[in-house]
Amino acid sequence: xxxxxxxxxxxxxxxxxxxxxxxxxxxxxxxxxxxxxxxxxxxxxxxxxxxxxxxxxxxxxxxxxxxxxxxxxxxxxxxxxxxxxxxxxxxxxxxxxxxxxxxxxxxxxxxxxxxxxxxxxxxxxxxxxxxxxxxxxxxxxxxxxxxxxxxxxxxxxxxxxxxxxxxxxxxxxxxxxxxxxxxxxxxxxxxxxxxxxxxxxxxxxxxxxxxxxxxxxxxxxxxxxxxxxxxxxxxxxxxxxxxxxxxxxxxxxxxxxxxxxxxxxxxxxxxxxxxxxxxxxxxxxxxxxxxxxxxxxxxxxxxxxxxxxxxxxxxxxxxxxxxxxxxxxxxxxxxxxxxxxxxxxxxxxxxxxxxxxxxxxxxxxxxxxxx
Ligand SMILES: NC(=O)c1ccc[n+]([C@@H]2O[C@H](COP(=O)([O-])OP(=O)(O)OC[C@H]3O[C@@H](n4cnc5c(N)ncnc54)[C@H](O)[C@@H]3O)[C@@H](O)[C@H]2O)c1
Ligand SMILES: [Zn+2]
Numbered sequence: 237x238x239x240x241x242x243x244x245x246x247x248x249x250x251x252x253x254x255x256x257x258x259x260x261x262x263x264x265x266x267x268x269x270x271x272x273x274x275x276x277x278x279x280x281x282x283x284x285x286x287x288x289x290x291x292x293x294x295x296x297x298x299x300x301x302x303x304x305x306x307x308x309x310x311x312x313x314x315x316x317x318x319x320x321x322x323x324x325x326x327x328x329x330x331x332x333x334x335x336x337x338x339x340x341x342x343x344x345x346x347x348x349x350x351x352x353x354x355x356x357x358x359x360x361x362x363x364x365x366x367x368x369x370x371x372x373x374x375x376x377x378x379x380x381x382x383x384x385x386x387x388x389x390x391x392x393x394x395x396x397x398x399x400x401x402x403x404x405x406x407x408x409x410x411x412x413x414x415x416x417x418x419x420x421x422x423x424x425x426x427x428x429x430x431x432x433x434x435x436x437x438x439x440x441x442x443x444x445x446x447x448x449x450x451x452x453x454x455x456x457x458x459x460x461x462x463x464x465x466x467x468x469x470x471x472x473x474x475x476x477x478x479x480x481x482x483x484x485x486x487x488x489x490x491x492x493x494x495x496x497x498x499x500x501x502x503x504x505x506x507x508x509x510x511x512x513x514x515x516x517x518x519x520x521x522x523x524x525x526x527x528x529x530x531x532x533x534x535x536x537x538x539x540x541x542x543x544x545x546x547x548x549x550x551x552x553x554x555x556x557x558x559x560x561x562x563x564x565x566x567x568x569x570x571x572x573x574x575x576x577x578x579x580x581x582x583x584x585x586x587x588x589x590x591x592x593x594x595x596x597x598x599x600x601x602x603x604x605x606x607x
Contacts, residue, residue: 238405238480240385240473244466259408261385261473263466265458267412268298268373271346272306275371278407280344282309284334286357288349289314291375295415296348299373303346311337315353319506322356322391324400330360344369344407350376350423351383355401358389362404370406375415377427378512381434381468384409386476403481411469413461426512428453428547429493431464433519434471436540437489440588442467443543450546489590492582493519496605499567503559516549525596525604526583536587561602568601 239258245265262270275283283303287296292314303310313333315321334343345368347357354372361370374384390401416424435443445463446453452460472490479486496518501509509517523537541551568579579596 240477242466242470242473257405259406261409261411261469263411263469264462265414267410268295269302271299271410272302272308275303275344276306276308280308282343283346284339284343285310285312285346286353287314288317288353290317291349294418295375299346299348319352322352324391326356327360327391331364334364341365341368346371346373348373348375350379354379354383355389356391358404359391359401362389362402370404372406372409374411376419377416377424378430380411380465381427382430385469385472411465413458416456425548426510429512429515429549431468432543433492434468436584437492437590438471438588443587447543485592488592489582492590493522495568495581496521499564500553502567503564504555513550516544517553520544520551521604522581522583524607525581525600528600528603531583531585561605564605565598565601
């Protein structure tokens with residue numbers, strides 16, 4: 237099984253990608269300039285840098301320069317910002333650019349951007365030439381704590397998100413907090429929903445640490461940010477190691493708040509709510525559902541609400557009133573995480589621990605939405 241190690245400032249650096257496909261996630265500041273030598277040491281002689289167009293000038297060029305300084309031949313390809321780029325058309329454009337540049341298995345792919353570019357480039361790397369060495373350089377908080385870790389890649393079809401994809405682990409991940417300096421505030425804040433999620437589902441101590449450090453984190457204070465990203469990455473890495481392909485069910489814990497969130501995102505119209513905002517509201521609703529089912533007490537619901545709100549995230553959704561609870565439940569029944577139409581939720585039974593609960597009644601879900 238792939239071991240994913242998180243490397244914090246001051247830790248010894250492991251060799252990239254061991255023979256057992258293990259790799260590290262480096263978290264900290266000033267990492268972009270180290271990418272060239274690392275890729276070269278891992279055998280890269282040529283590299284395609286796939287970059288979100290919003291960060292080409294700020295961060296992409298620095299990575300390309302670092303690669304070139306290390307003697308690596310670079311093809312730089314920009315991808316338009318936004319979810320529509322996770323498309324068959326954009327994947328085909330990249331495949332063709334790779335073919336035109338005679339990309340072979342000795343060519344490394346370096347993905348720079350948020351989850352959109354990571355998922356798209358990862359999928360193209362997994363499929364071109366039956367698989368190319370890949371590096372992730374996540375530049376959003378969401379990507380640093382979630383999408384760049386775990387090896388899920390994919391693109392969307394008109395019929396749904398992430399319908400086509402592959403598991404494809406990178407050789408390494410560079411989570412450079414300096415890249416977050418240019419991230420718009422709303423995108424930055426939304427990343428904290430997934431960070432709070434890790435505390436609720438796996439780590440009560442981390443949850444308390446977040447309560448004590450919310451202000452430092454919102455100020456983008458480097459030491460605190462590195463710690464939060466590192467701990468989140470380690471928590472996700474640990475569950476991915478135990479259940480890489482979502483077989484044992486352990487990885488399902490990561491879907492906490494997400495069955496609700498997917499319904500809110502669909503009802504609001506994609507792009508209205510940021511994913512993290514929908515997850516924050518979803519976690520607040522899931523906690524209420526757990527309370528209604530007698531699994532947790534009201535104090536925990538209130539404590540989670542307070543942490544969500546202290547990061548400036550929503551715990552409820554005003555526009556919810558314009559959608560009937562019944563129509564939201566119908567959307568949830570269509571979510572791929574339900575089994576045979578029965579509603580299935582990841583619910584906490586105490587801080588730091590969740591279970592997958594099957595056969596939840598529609599009535600309870602409707603009450604959780606209203607409460
Ligand atoms: N593979 C997985 O396991 C996984 C997990 C979670 C989410 N995802 C996917 O990730 C995607 C969402 O990722 P995201 O939230 O990073 O969105 P994103 O990639 O769309 O980035 C958000 C916005 O920030 C901009 N941006 C990125 N980095 C920037 C920076 N440093 N400075 C300024 N602007 C910057 C982008 O251009 C974009 O407009 C979704 O497609 C989702 O399906 C995948
Ligand atoms: Zn999510």
